[in-house]
Amino acid sequence: MDSSTASILAEVFFETLGYWYIIIPTIFLGLIVGGIPGFSAANTIIILMPLTLALDLQSGLVFMISLYCSARMGAGIPAILVNIPGTAGAAATPLDGYPMAKQGKGQQALAISFVASCIGGLLTTMIALATMPILARVGFYMHSVEMIVVMLFGISLIASIAAQDMVKGLIAGFLGLMIGSIGTDVVYATPRATFGFLELYDGVPLIPALVGLFAVSEAFVIIEKRVIVNHTNEPKAPNWTDTFDGVRIALKRWVHIVWTSIIGLVIGVIPGAGASIASFVAYQQSRSFSKTPELYGTGHPEGLIAPESANNGVTSGTLVPLLVLGIPGGATAAIMLVVMQFHGVSFGPSLFEDQPKVGYGMFMAMAVSYVIMFLTILPLSRYMSHVTTVPTIYLAPMIIAFTLVGGFVPREYMFDMYLALAFGVLGYIARRTGYHVAAILIGVILGPLLEKYFLWSLKKSDGDIMVLFSSTLGNILWVAFAMSIILPIVFGMRRKRKLEVPAE
Amino acid sequence: MSMKPMITRRGLLGTGAAAATLTLATPGLLRASTFPEGNINVYIPTSEGGGADRNFRAFSSVWKEKLGTDFEPGFYPGASGRVGYEIYMGKADPDCYNLIFGNMGPEVLNWAMQEPSFDVNDYFYFGQVDKDPCCLFVGAESPLQTMDDIIAAAKTRKLNVGTSRMAHPASIGLLALGDKLGIEFNLIPLQGGKSTVAGAVTGEVDFSVLTSGSVIAAGDSVKTLLVFGNNIVGEALDNAPSINDAYDMDLPEMLSARAFGIHKKAADDNPDRFEVLTRTFKETFEDPKLLEAYVASRGTPEYLQYAGIEECAAFKSAMLELGARYKSLLSGA
Numbered sequence: 141m142d143s144s145t146a147s148i149l150a151e152v153f154f155e156t157l158g159y160w161y162i163i164i165p166t167i168f169l170g171l172i173v174g175g176i177p178g179f180s181a182a183n184t185i186i187i188l189m190p191l192t193l194a195l196d197l198q199s200g201l202v203f204m205i206s207l208y209c210s211a212r213m214g215a216g217i218p219a220i221l222v223n224i225p226g227t228a229g230a231a232a233t234p235l236d237g238y239p240m241a242k243q244g245k246g247q248q249a250l251a252i253s254f255v256a257s258c259i260g261g262l263l264t265t266m267i268a269l270a271t272m273p274i275l276a277r278v279g280f281y282m283h284s285v286e287m288i289v290v291m292l293f294g295i296s297l298i299a300s301i302a303a304q305d306m307v308k309g310l311i312a313g314f315l316g317l318m319i320g321s322i323g324t325d326v327v328y329a330t331p332r333a334t335f336g337f338l339e340l341y342d343g344v345p346l347i348p349a350l351v352g353l354f355a356v357s358e359a360f361v362i363i364e365k366r367v368i369v370n371h372t373n374e375p376k377a378p379n380w381t382d383t384f385d386g387v388r389i390a391l392k393r394w395v396h397i398v399w400t401s402i403i404g405l406v407i408g409v410i411p412g413a414g415a416s417i418a419s420f421v422a423y424q425q426s427r428s429f430s431k432t433p434e435l436y437g438t439g440h441p442e443g444l445i446a447p448e449s450a451n452n453g454v455t456s457g458t459l460v461p462l463l464v465l466g467i468p469g470g471a472t473a474a475i476m477l478v479v480m481q482f483h484g485v486s487f488g489p490s491l492f493e494d495q496p497k498v499g500y501g502m503f504m505a506m507a508v509s510y511v512i513m514f515l516t517i518l519p520l521s522r523y524m525s526h527v528t529t530v531p532t533i534y535l536a537p538m539i540i541a542f543t544l545v546g547g548f549v550p551r552e553y554m555f556d557m558y559l560a561l562a563f564g565v566l567g568y569i570a571r572r573t574g575y576h577v578a579a580i581l582i583g584v585i586l587g588p589l590l591e592k593y594f595l596w597s598l599k600k601s602d603g604d605i606m607v608l609f610s611s612t613l614g615n616i617l618w619v620a621f622a623m624s625i626i627l628p629i630v631f632g633m634r635r636k637r638k639l640e641v642p643a644e
Numbered sequence: 645m646s647m648k649p650m651i652t653r654r655g656l657l658g659t660g661a662a663a664a665t666l667t668l669a670t671p672g673l674l675r676a677s678t679f680p681e682g683n684i685n686v687y688i689p690t691s692e693g694g695g696a697d698r699n700f701r702a703f704s705s706v707w708k709e710k711l712g713t714d715f716e717p718g719f720y721p722g723a724s725g726r727v728g729y730e731i732y733m734g735k736a737d738p739d740c741y742n743l744i745f746g747n748m749g750p751e752v753l754n755w756a757m758q759e760p761s762f763d764v765n766d767y768f769y770f771g772q773v774d775k776d777p778c779c780l781f782v783g784a785e786s787p788l789q790t791m792d793d794i795i796a797a798a799k800t801r802k803l804n805v806g807t808s809r810m811a812h813p814a815s816i817g818l819l820a821l822g823d824k825l826g827i828e829f830n831l832i833p834l835q836g837g838k839s840t841v842a843g844a845v846t847g848e849v850d851f852s853v854l855t856s857g858s859v860i861a862a863g864d865s866v867k868t869l870l871v872f873g874n875n876i877v878g879e880a881l882d883n884a885p886s887i888n889d890a891y892d893m894d895l896p897e898m899l900s901a902r903a904f905g906i907h908k909k910a911a912d913d914n915p916d917r918f919e920v921l922t923r924t925f926k927e928t929f930e931d932p933k934l935l936e937a938y939v940a941s942r943g944t945p946e947y948l949q950y951a952g953i954e955e956c957a958a959f960k961s962a963m964l965e966l967g968a969r970y971k972s973l974l975s976g977a
Contacts, residue, residue: 186692189701279846280785324723327833328810328975330758331723338730338761342722411842466865467842474693474838481698481942486863552718592835599832600804600849 148496149269152504159202159505160512166206167513173207174214177226177351177546181211182472185479197483198501204479205505208472210513212415212455213257216448220249221527222539224355226546228346228585229415229451232423234354235578236436236443243439246525251386252441253448254521258514259394260401260449262507265456267405269503275409275457276464281613282410284596288608289617290407291590294420294582296625300427301437301579312575316583319344323588326595339555346416348547348556349584352563353570353577359539360568362532383521389441396442397449400426404450408457411467415451416585422450428624433632437578456506463491463499540564679917680713680741686904687736687744689728689751691721695837695858699902700745702941703773706934710924717745724809725751726760733762738907740917748772748959749855749900750812756967757811757975769903769960770911770918771925772951774943776857777873778814778898779881780821781866783845791869791890794851798827806834806843806852810974813898814853816966817872819973820895821887841866855900856881861942873897876946896962903956926950 173179185192185204192200215230220237233253240249268275282290298313322333323343334340390397400422407418426446427436436443458470466487468474477487485491485498492499527535547560567577601607609615686704690696697719704715720728725746736742748769755764780791788794797803807815810833822829832849834840837858844852845865859868860880868884874897875881887893904925911918928934929950938948951959967974 182692279842283846283848324726326835328757329724329726329754329833338727338734341727341730411839411846461842465842465845466863467845468693468838471691471693474691478693478698478701478941481861482701482940484940486942551720596832596834596848600830602802602830 145496145500149500149504152497152501153508155198156202156501156504156508159199159508162199162202163206163505163509163512164516166203167210167509167516170207170210170212171214171217171517174211174216175218175226177218177224177347177355177543177549179211179546179549180215180227180472181208182475183550184211185472185475189479192479193482197480197485197498200479200483201498201501202505202509204476205502206509208476209261209452209455209506209509212261212452213254213448213513213517215451216253216257217250217524219354220253220444221246221524222355222535223358224539224543224546225350226347227415228350229419229454230447231350231354231416231581231585232419232447233444233451235423235447236438236440238358239437239439240441240444241525241528244528245382245439246528247382247521248386248389249439249444250521250524251383251518252390252444254514254517255387255390256397256401256445256448257452258510259390259397260404261452261455262510263398264401264405264408264453265503265506265510267402268409268456268460269500269507272460272464275405275460278406278409279411279461279465279467283611284593284600285608285611285614286617287410287593288590288597289614289621290417290421291586291593292621293424293624294417294586295590296621297420297424297427298579298582299625300424300433301576301582305574308573308575309579312570312577312579313583316580317587318583319349319580320584320587321591326592327599337555339551339553339559343588344584345547345551345556345559346585347550348560349563350581351543351547352560353567353581353584355539355543356560356564357567357571357577359536359543360564361571363536365532380522382525383518386521387518390445393442393445396426396445400446401449401453404453405457407450408454408470409460411461414458414470415454417589418450418454419447420582420586422446425624428628431631431635433628456503459502459506462487463502466491679914679920680711682741683714683716684711685736685742686715686717687728687732687742688717688719689721689725689732689744689746690719691836692717692719693838695855695861696745696747696902698861698941699773699857699938699943702937702943703928703934705937706931707924707928709933710927710931711920724754724811726754726758729767730761733760733767733907736907738910738913740906740910740914740921742907742910743921744905746903746905747900748903748956749778749898749963750809752960752963753811753813753816753967753974756964756971764960764964766908767905768908768911768953769905769956770922770953772901772903772949772956772959774857774938774947775899775901775949775951776855776944776947777871777875778812778817778853778900779856779859779868779872779884780814780818780851780853780870781844781859781868782851783847784865784867786844786847786851786867788851789867794869795825795827797850798825798829802828802830803850804832805829806840806849806854807831808837808840808854809833809835811967812853813900813963813966814855814872815974816970817887817895817898818853819970820893821870821891824891824893857900857944857947860944873899877944880944896966899959901951901956901959903951922952926952 173184215226216233218224219230219233223234223238225231403422404418423446427433458473461467462473468477544557547556732744834843840852840854841862843849868881
């Protein structure tokens, strides 16, 4: 980094700090829209487009970036407290976040999530800024063949979940994959298994599936209890100790935050890949190389850190192809592109020569947002966690109403509300009969993406299946994938043997 | 003292009849004079953030001033635009308060591949916003930098070509080129303009074909080699030649044309409202602010071209005919 770049960065950093009066209210707006299922930074920016366009370039930029970061973090709050992941990117968060809340550790879980999100987001912003030209190249190597393997990393989570009851786990995962294949096919847009419903032509919509499987079914379950928190784990009065405990637990696992946020960053820079892929892949990787994989799914801090760091890593990652190549990495980046183009900003290779302050300004806005977000949101964990103590006779109907509206919002179809209810019933039956809803959901979310990359690869090779092993990077990823499946088994056997020694 | 009644029975009846007639007639009179009384909903069959979104916002920012009301876009992507049209035709009230903003090129081509559930004559386009020819382009770092490179490479292996969707005028342009040169190309539907550009830039495919407006918006990341129509923008498309000039062909222009459409029933039942829509639509084109808004949204000024009902109908019909001709190649049927 030369001295002129450093001086631009310093100048932009202080300029961005001067926009605190935009950043702070936007953070709270982002937390709210991120927490409401169906809302996201992308559709909020669209709704507020007249305002965004009326602002000057720098203010509009700061507003959009702050909203993007805070909405990502906000989606984790209801995922942890009431098992409602508002977006697909937060779908892996409740796997360990919600069990923590049920154990009366909601406040800790929120603090862990905030620390992981902010550090993960801040760190990957810095890495992206420093290595932008290199990171922008990732998309040049990660093509459909390589993405198939990345998808398999995430989908292999089904096998991990199935470990407790192999047959039921695999049935749930397979059911999810089948549901995920509903919709028109990738190549010729021929409808499959849509049962004549036009609303299913574009596939099963993710938000209704997400809120139905997790939240609605959970509402059916918790109505049988007095409060979400288990009776043996009555929450204490609000105190700072739990918040600081959460911060301590997260900071102690800083290597974990760094590692999983980088997974998010790398997946984020690939055009078309998103937070849902990153959070599941990070969770799977975290579990595979953990010394305590058996604790995952029971309220393990590392199982919460992994998806939260990763999905915030994606946030900075999606800016890289937008700024360097002019290709938006995700839906929010695409909306930002529209707004910025209205202000006459031309993205692509020439951006950092023509308007360096805009390019660097976006990263600086992200960095400043994460810093301010950490300071403003952390104290609130103390109060937010009280949601888990609200009697379920009030909470369950609220969750159902809230999530049904959330299911309706993205497409505004009544059909989606019914679909959320149907998924809720499916989720309830699955829970009551010992099938894991997360296995179904992984299939629903990652199945269509796997199919897309698989069909593209086959189409490119004229149907030759060996195309899957045709690239060097792809083959390296295959080896890594095989290792991530085999090594945990080897480690597990070794641990078991060690434990058996004293007994002898 | 006798008082003469102020209102006679005959007068009362007469006044009553007049008042009743006026009351009954008022809604009709007001309908004509006050339309629109609320926002106009616009169904867009692609996702937000894409070319249609950009284009719609630029045009509606000026049109709303002429019409005196706001436009509310709703995005209904899926199945190559089919979802948006099906929802518009099936669920939106035909009352002139609901319009569709579509692409008369690829979206109409779709109907030739798979018939929709509605009659394609039950809606029509009444105003074209812009029209741009499709083109063939490579990523800035692609090893294929000229058409000669492409032809030479195609003789050694089957090249993979990104397209937004199979049923797209750009796909037809490419297939026609392949026919002419005796080369077989492998079309890969990358599902949307952004992915099609990304595919060429990152090397997912050897090169891509797409509407040139989106290619121009991609800037320096791409290089255009051939235009499936007339290159009226010159440098903006790297001075790429037209396919007909370069290969001595007689291919009709492969165009993408964004236009507003409406239910036929809405226009038939509400001619007064429809007149307001078409008149203000045309007035929008006469306002210099439109060009400013269009350019600000990265639109190419040369592509901003008005066309009315008849021209749009001719375009739609030509696309249906073209689709029928290439159906077997584009639908896998």
